[in-house]
Amino acid sequence: MELDKRDVVTGRPTTGHEWNGIEELETPIPRVVFFFLGTAFVFSLICWMLYPTWPLIWTYTKGMLGTDQKQVVAVQVEDAALSRATWTSEIEKKSYAEIEADPALMRSVKETGHTLFGDNCAACHGVNATGGAGFPNLAAKAWLWGDGSPEALEETIRVGINSTNDDTRTSQMLAFGHDGMLPTDQIEAVVAYVRSLSSLEPAGDAKRIEAGKQVFAANCVACHGEDAKGKRDVGAPDLTDANWLYGSDAQSVFTTVYSGRQGHMPNWAARLSPLDIKILTVYVHTLEKKPQ
């Protein structure tokens, strides 16, 4: 191997290795690479001085800026709350009627409420609040609990239904068939009767519907009322209207009576601030009514 041999074409030194007559030029790393390497190193030196970086034996270098991401985000959230305070303080102060009478305030409520609803409520109730099987349609305004007043809505959002909150609203449709309270033929009769209340049994067997009425009077009136219009203090739905939480076909209604139902609304007090709950209450209360 010959050191300091020069390539005749370029005049540059070679590595001294030769493979079947092919030699390799000894090309040094371009200077620009060293330049950027140096620049990057200087950049990191500056960062090491400004930000928390190096672990020491008992602690770590805190940096000259004293940056702490946990404090940064706390300040950002606080600032955001302050910048919204012009209208959120009014929400906190005013009553529901006053808020709804204030168009400027309502614009903010609609905007923020839509985001809050999308992040928290839409998974079950749908983006348009129209619900789905097992999850109530809020736009239909066929309330299961309370009179649909903002106060009643706020209570439902706050404590939930069958939730982990100590003050939770509690309701349960019993499993009349599964738990052996009613034989199958009586369940079928009461299903026919309940469906007939909404004129869903046009060709129904009048005798069976009459039998169902007897079963209903003996078993269902305690919660759903003698007129089957439901009781909103126990969350028992109105069976005469066009809203069906679990479907209106005979099979679905049969399943409801046979296996029972127990919906669940989470304990939102554990997740949302009182202000958020108030905004959501106004948002839901002022949803445009969309019957099913």
Place this chain on the structure above:
Amino acid sequence: MPEFFHRKVERNAIGFVLAIVGVASIGGFVEIAPLFTIHETVEEAPDMRLYTPLELAGRNIYIREGCYACHSQMIRTLRDEVERYGPYSLAVESKYDHPMLWGSKRTGPDLARVGGKYSDVWQVRHLMNPRDVVPQSIMPRYGWLAKNDLRIDDLGEHLAAQRAVGVPYTQAMIDNATQDAYGQASPDSNYASGVSERYGKATNVRAFDGDPSRVTEMDALVAYLQILGHLTDAAYKQPAAQAEAQE
């Protein structure tokens, strides 16, 4: 830089090896050194509870099905994340996660605090067919979870493995792992009381998939999802402590 510097280095074999070791160890040092002061960066959470055997099984299913590929479990210290998902994640909250499932990609939402946000029924319906409840969802269906019985006979070994890497499971927990997994999903059975005895009263004991007679993979995964973010409430206290530190 002298033009033939590398020539000298490359011709000195021992020196070259030492140089390689020296440079490579910088990378190692940068990764290992922060562990020397880990007690400074990981918060204290004396109230932290352990994953029950059923939740641990659910966690294994979460890993098996690759949920972490689309869902992170790490709320960062950014305002939009804190406002959407809740308090930012603390290091201590992953103390018993072996391996951690922070993830780095969010095709779906972050799940660090999804526990208790939706009902069991919603979770089950969503896993069976996400489009049933969220029409615009692109998440795949996981219907087989409801059909597959959960394997619970070997859960004691899973707990023992976790104990070997530092999770403080007691011998009673390991011995009763199979019964506890069954009990947590069957609230009316004789095994249910042992779960709250060993893992705390706040443990969710329910028929997660709606059927108390069987323990399915659905039970396990939903039990796991419903506890996410609720092993300790340290994160909920943290912002208050931060605010005080500022003043």
